[in-house]
Amino acid sequence: MHATLAWLCCSVVFNFLGRDFYNALSERDVEGFKLMIVKYLAGFVLGIPVFVYTDYLQQRLALEWREWMTAHLLKQYFADRSFYQLQAGAIVDNPDQRIASDVRQFTDAALGLSLTILNSLIDLVSFSGILYSIYPPLFAALLAYSIGGTVGSIALGKSLVGLNFNQEAVEADMRYGLVRVRENAESIAFYGGQNNEMAALTQRLRAVVVNYGKLLIASRNLDFFTSFYRFLIQLLPAAVVAPLFFAGKIEFGVITQSSSAFNHILNDVSLVVYQFETLAGFSAVVDRLGELGNGIRRPHAHLSKSTSAALHAGSHAAMDRVSINTPDGGLALVQDLSLKVHAGRSLLIMGPSGAGKTSVLRTLAGLWQSGAGTIYSYGLAGLGDPGVNNDGGSGSVLFLPQRPYMVLGSLRDQLLVPTDAELEAVLSQVQLGSLLQRSASALDHVADWSGMLSLGEQQRLAFARLLLAAPKLALLDEATSALDTNNESLLYRALRDSGSTIISVGHRPSLVAYHEEVLQLGGSQAGVPGKWQVMPAQELQAARAHTQ
Missing domain, CATH: 1.20.1560.10 (ABC transporter type 1, transmembrane domain)
Incomplete structure (x- = not known):
């Protein structure tokens, strides 16, 4: 406000200086004309800093406003x-x-x-x-x-x-x-x-x-x-x-x-x-x-969530008559799905493409909220609850998509571990020890890891993050699709040994061996969700062996 008033005062002063300047000129008043030139020059010395500083303050204020507004929008965005x-x-x-x-x-x-x-x-x-x-x-x-x-x-x-x-x-x-x-x-x-x-x-x-x-x-x-x-x-x-x-x-x-x-x-x-x-x-x-x-x-939530552990003590995840729609609510994918996965157990979700396998994981992880039914989280931060700050610690849920999330930073930042010994050990465990040999300071080397590593290497690095975090529940969506069967076996066995509860999505028959139960989704036809069933993994393996 002060700068604005100073700018306007200078404008008024220059208006009167201009009047007196041209009056002296038209009257051929030499002394008056010389005096007006001096006054004009003095006005320039005083006025120009005012004009420049006013513009600077305006731009500075706009910058600070942009910083605040962008930070506010980012907070809402995330x-x-x-x-x-x-x-x-x-x-x-x-x-x-x-x-x-x-x-x-x-x-x-x-x-x-x-x-x-x-x-x-x-x-x-x-x-x-x-x-x-x-x-x-x-x-x-x-x-x-x-x-x-x-x-x-x-x-x-x-x-x-x-x-x-x-x-x-x-x-x-x-x-x-x-x-x-x-x-x-x-x-x-x-x-x-x-x-x-x-x-x-x-x-x-x-x-x-x-x-x-x-x-x-x-x-x-x-x-x-x-x-x-x-x-x-x-x-x-x-x-x-x-x-x-x-x-x-x-x-x-x-x-x-x-x-x-x-x-x-x-x-x-x-x-x-x-x-x-x-x-x-x-x-x-x-x-x-x-x-x-x-x-x-825009409101998104339609599913309800219960943290009560009285119904199934010791369970890590349960869904009661859950129906899942696409986020816009236009297509029903799964209807009246009920299941429970107890602590330390594993479930594999299988079915044809488009049956809603990944949608079940997204719903459990809280990404999708369009539908009906109840998800029982049993105190697990992040299960069916969008927006939970999930650090992978005790009581948490960790989600591994098919294309892993690579943070912007160093190799150490990808794994969030405190010591070099832990990092080196887990990289060796997932067959990525060679990353440490690429440069003298490989742990702190900042790179575009999603572009530098192949999809298979990214999936192994994501498993390393998962093994270090040791969450109570791991949700895996085609997390080994780019790996050979030997590496797939190595990683799933290491994950099972960690004690985490596992819910996976996959197409490979080899995945059945690393899970105790299988959820078979039938897929939807003509917009009507197909049937589903939960069966022991051994039963499915026996049925497949019998048909071969």
């Missing part, structure tokens, strides 16, 4: 696993772009517009008195001119809001397509998919160009109007005040002062005209951030 719900339900497109880019645009534009309005209000009060004291009809002409300009700008520029919104979306889609190629470069190269990717990116580029072309046309039409509006005001104040000068009622410097005051006030009351494109872009950004906020706050 709370209750909203980031996963947004992705799984396709609720909002490109949330990363909205957080990283739209927040910056919002804070810059919002602060800029807010300070512009504040400056305009104070400026309007300061210069209205000057202009009205010079010639009241000039003040009335200014108001009529600004109202007409505002109406014209709204009529010509109303399409810019939607076009700016669409431009943000298509630009984000284009960036996402390029990121997708980078992250899947090896698969695209193996399958020769570069032509398909090129065609898809060309189509997205075309959408960017077409929408931007429409945006340029709308901006051009608005620029015609605003340019005419700006140039005409160079003549209007002089044309209105000139008769007074010709009649000898005012000095020549008053004409320049009236023009300066007129321009100040016109800028104040013509915000819509001059800032319409900024307002249109700002409106689009507000809409996109509003969609993100609504998507994060």
Whole structure:
């Protein structure tokens, strides 16, 4: 506020200096002219730091606001696993772009517009008195001119809001397509998919160009109007005040002062005209951030959870008449599923593709909440409870997906272990001791591990993390799909020896040997969930042996 007032005071001072400067010039007052030059130079020395520092404070405030707003959005984004719900339900497109880019645009534009309005209000009060004291009809002409300009700008520029919104979306889609190629470069190269990717990116580029072309046309039409509006005001104040000068009622410097005051006030009351494109872009950004906020706050939970251990003492997991739907609720995958897995026991979930095997794990892990029924957690943090801070310690649940999660950091960060001896021992146990020989400081070497390691190596590293964490319940989704049978056997036997309760999803018949029970899902047909059954693993092995 102090900087704004100082900026406006400097503007008023320069307005009067300009009047006296041109009066001295028109009257051929040499001494007065020299004095005004000195005053002008002194004004520059005092005024320029004020103007520069005001701009700096505005940018600094915008930066701090962006930091706070981004941190606030990130907190909401990660709370209750909203980031996963947004992705799984396709609720909002490109949330990363909205957080990283739209927040910056919002804070810059919002602060800029807010300070512009504040400056305009104070400026309007300061210069209205000057202009009205010079010639009241000039003040009335200014108001009529600004109202007409505002109406014209709204009529010509109303399409810019939607076009700016669409431009943000298509630009984000284009960036996402390029990121997708980078992250899947090896698969695209193996399958020769570069032509398909090129065609898809060309189509997205075309959408960017077409929408931007429409945006340029709308901006051009608005620029015609605003340019005419700006140039005409160079003549209007002089044309209105000139008769007074010709009649000898005012000095020549008053004409320049009236023009300066007129321009100040016109800028104040013509915000819509001059800032319409900024307002249109700002409106689009507000809409996109509003969609993100609504998507994060959208309720997801439908399943209930019980922590009572009285029903099945010693159990680690149980589901009672659980029906599972896709996150949008559009497709029923599993119906009235009931099971219980006791401590230290293991369950393998099998069935055809699309039967809902992974969906059962996602529901147990709390990722999916769409459906009905009850999950009994028996005090296990993370079971059926989205948003639990799960550190892999005592009483926890750990989930291993088919493509493991690699954190951004060193090899030590991947495993979160306190000592080198523990890390080296577990890496040897999962046949990854060679990682320690790749560099002298391999444990602290920071790398893109998801790109540096093969999928099989990533799965073994994930098992190392699992063995070190020793959770009470391990949920494994095709966690050994990229491993040979020997490594698969080694890892599952080590996991069973750790005492963890195991619930796995898999297709390989070899997995049956490492589990005590099997849940067979029949799959859904015509939108109707198929049947399911739980049987001893030995019974399934005997049945398969009999049919061979």
